[in-house]
Amino acid sequence: MSKSKIDRKTLKPATRFASAAREFNEHGMVNPAVYRASTITFPDVETLKSGKQSYIYGRRGTPTSLAIETAIAELEGGYKCKVAPSGQAAISVALLSFLSPGDHLLVTDTVYGPVRELCRTVLDRMAIETTYYDPLIGEKLRTLMKPNTKVVYLESPGSQTMEIQDVPLLTKIAHEAGALVLIDNTWSGGHFFKAFEHGCDISVQAATKYITGHSDCMFGSIVCTEKTWGPLKATYEAMGMFAGPDDMYLALRGLRTLDVRMERHMKSAITIAEWLRGRDEVETVLHPALSNAPGHEIWKRDFKGSSGLFSIILKPTSEKAVAAMLDDMQLFAMGYSWGGFESLMIPFNPIRTATTWQANGQALRLQIGLEHPDDLIADLEQGLKRLKNNP
Numbered sequence: 485m486s487k488s489k490i491d492r493k494t495l496k497p498a499t500r501f502a503s504a505a506r507e508f509n510e511h512g513m514v515n516p517a518v519y520r521a522s523t524i525t526f527p528d529v530e531t532l533k534s535g536k537q538s539y540i541y542g543r544r545g546t547p548t549s550l551a552i553e554t555a556i557a558e559l560e561g562g563y564k565c566k567v568a569p570s571g572q573a574a575i576s577v578a579l580l581s582f583l584s585p586g587d588h589l590l591v592t593d594t595v596y597g598p599v600r601e602l603c604r605t606v607l608d609r610m611a612i613e614t615t616y617y618d619p620l621i622g623e624k625l626r627t628l629m630k631p632n633t634k635v636v637y638l639e640s641p642g643s644q645t646m647e648i649q650d651v652p653l654l655t656k657i658a659h660e661a662g663a664l665v666l667i668d669n670t671w672s673g674g675h676f677f678k679a680f681e682h683g684c685d686i687s688v689q690a691a692t693k694y695i696t697g698h699s700d701c702m703f704g705s706i707v708c709t710e711k712t713w714g715p716l717k718a719t720y721e722a723m724g725m726f727a728g729p730d731d732m733y734l735a736l737r738g739l740r741t742l743d744v745r746m747e748r749h750m751k752s753a754i755t756i757a758e759w760l761r762g763r764d765e766v767e768t769v770l771h772p773a774l775s776n777a778p779g780h781e782i783w784k785r786d787f788k789g790s791s792g793l794f795s796i797i798l799k800p801t802s803e804k805a806v807a808a809m810l811d812d813m814q815l816f817a818m819g820y821s822w823g824g825f826e827s828l829m830i831p832f833n834p835i836r837t838a839t840t841w842q843a844n845g846q847a848l849r850l851q852i853g854l855e856h857p858d859d860l861i862a863d864l865e866q867g868l869k870r871l872k873n874n875p
């Protein structure tokens with residue numbers, strides 16, 4: 485029986501996430517199979533030579549990889565997607581797809597730290613020059629554009645310090661100068677910020693975070709426009725990039741519940757950020773969804789919501805006090821990640837080279853998980869008490 489097809493663009497995000505890429509399922513199963521494929525055989529020479537068989541070699545795609553790639557491309561509203569074994573790998577292959585020796589790259593000063601290593605080592609060795617810029621540069625980006633600037637790299641909000649970039653303005657300036665715009669869209673999960681609607685050409689995510697959502701899998705995604713798809717695909721395939729089938733499966737399973745998880749992360753994080761804003765021990769709360777917070781107006785204009793990650797700056801206090809607070813947290817663990825169901829809190833001192841980071845007190849990054857916010861607030865209250873009692 486042939487069924488009529490719904491126009492997926494009319495569906496709400498929750499429906500889309502729950503129903504994306506079902507065409508790759510078989511035998512009536514609700515989930516796709518985890519294809520552990522290297523060799524894929526051909527029934528006869530004619531098929532082999534025709535190049536028309538859907539699947540030809542494990543690394544070149546399986547129903548499992550196509551399912552997650554199709555679902556993430558739809559999530560981000562892009563043309564097509566490729567997946568990678570980590571967010572860092574996704575960023576690397578994306579940059580290498582659009583940069584050649586002699587090119588110039590502009591990178592936001594708030595970029596995820598290890599991307600600086602990629603620029604300092606691999607890209608530098610390939611004679612690709614990197615300039616870091618103030619994430620809030622606005623119109624002045626024009627002054628940094630060179631004839632050989634090929635890519636402008638954005639991350640909004642910025643890692644740790646949460647600056648919101650004026651993406652439509654920056655993409656306009658980049659495009660006028662002939663450069664492409666790549667954005668690290670991990671904070672929004674691709675759900676709360678639609679990179680392509682704001683002019684970006686490539687959107688990468690550490691799908692390790694919100695898409696997989698359960699802290700059990702490293703994964704990356706690169707979504708392109710029709711124009712950027714060709715070079716990305718060619719470089720991705722030439723570099724032998726792919727991802728593990730179990731991780732693809734876990735990412736798709738995570739994506740099914742992205743809408744409900746993100747709603748909960750958003751609500752709890754705002755509740756807790758507002759509570760922290762009223763505490764004496766806290767100097768500043770860096771959460772773009774709070775009114776009067778830095779970047780709030782642009783966030784309100786461009787984003788559809790906020791995730792569970794934000795930062796605070798404590799009033800000046802001793803290292804001993806901060807350790808007393810962090811060492812005995814009961815629900816907030818310390819870990820260099822975010823986007824999972826569990827809450828995390830970690831101290832940080834950001835690396836900045838184009839701007840200066842000024843804070844009198846210790847900065848802490850919080851990932852608000854799916855626990856009940858009342859329990860998290862109680863844990864924070866005890867922590868702030870220890871901070872105060874151990875000067």
Ligand SMILES: Cc1ncc(COP(=O)(O)O)c(C=O)c1O
Nearest residue numbers: 570571572596668670690692703
């Ligand atoms: C903003 C951001 N981008 C990219 C990455 C890299 O992702 P992965 O750890 O999956 O390599 C991270 C990891 O923490 C991140 O926070």
